[in-house]
Amino acid sequence: PVFLKSITIQGFKSFADRVKLELGHGLSVVVGPNGSGKSNVADAIRWVLGEQSAKNLRGSKMEDVIFAGSNARRPVGMAEVSLVFDNTTGIFPLDYQEVVITRRVYRDGEGQYFINRSSCRLKDIHELFMDTGAGKEGFSIIGQGRVEELLNQKSEDRRTMLEEASGITKYRMRKREALKR
Numbered sequence: 001p002v003f004l005k006s007i008t009i010q011g012f013k014s015f016a017d018r019v020k021l022e023l024g025h026g027l028s029v030v031v032g033p034n035g036s037g038k039s040n041v042a043d044a045i046r047w048v049l050g051e052q053s054a055k056n057l058r059g060s061k062m063e064d065v066i067f068a069g070s071n072a073r074r075p076v077g078m079a080e081v082s083l084v085f086d087n088t089t090g091i092f093p094l095d096y097q098e099v100v101i102t103r104r105v106y107r108d109g110e111g112q113y114f115i116n117r118s119s120c121r122l123k124d125i126h127e128l129f130m131d132t133g134a135g136k137e138g139f140s141i142i143g144q145g146r147v148e149e150l151l152n153q154k155s156e157d158r159r160t161m162l163e164e165a166s167g168i169t170k171y172r173m174r175k176r177e178a179l180k181r
């Protein structure tokens, strides 16, 4: 499986300053009072992996992900989040020990994605993850209220989710591409 080693957040939602969260092997737990930014961490992960819907990030427009200021701090102009994945097992088809995925957005809506600091398209990130079993659904992050939704889902929708989690979506996509030609 994919191992997420660290998350670096800067200017994203409640994280005005640069914060680096290091994760160990196994289970990681984020604790804190209400409103302290726990769900914002999950949003950050979803966002880097290409979430396009402001609503899924609990905002009304994409600009809402940029730190909007507080009593003590002025707003910032840019949000940037990086995820560092272990690649010592070669799970990603890249010749690096670590794979760093970065997304950045400015207030004018201008955004960029990077793989190991090189500018790339979102499609490149999706393809990278498709080969690992962690799909564009953002790792199977199950948000508050989603458990019930999953249980009540139509069986086809549940199947889609399970297929993505198990890593066969890429074959389905390739088949679709092949049939187009």
Ligand code: ATP
Pocket (backbone or CB within 6 Å): 012, 013, 014, 015, 032, 033, 034, 035, 036, 037, 038, 039, 040, 041, 064, 065, 066, 067, 068, 069
């Ligand atoms: P709970 O335990 O209630 O679920 P939580 O720890 O998950 O709380 P979050 O929802 O992650 O909390 O964080 C909410 C906080 O993030 C709010 O105080 C909100 O004002 C702040 N916040 C969200 N977006 C921004 C933004 N763009 N700029 C500044 N602060 C923001």
Ligand code: MG
Pocket (backbone or CB within 6 Å): 038, 039, 040
């Ligand atoms: Mg929360």
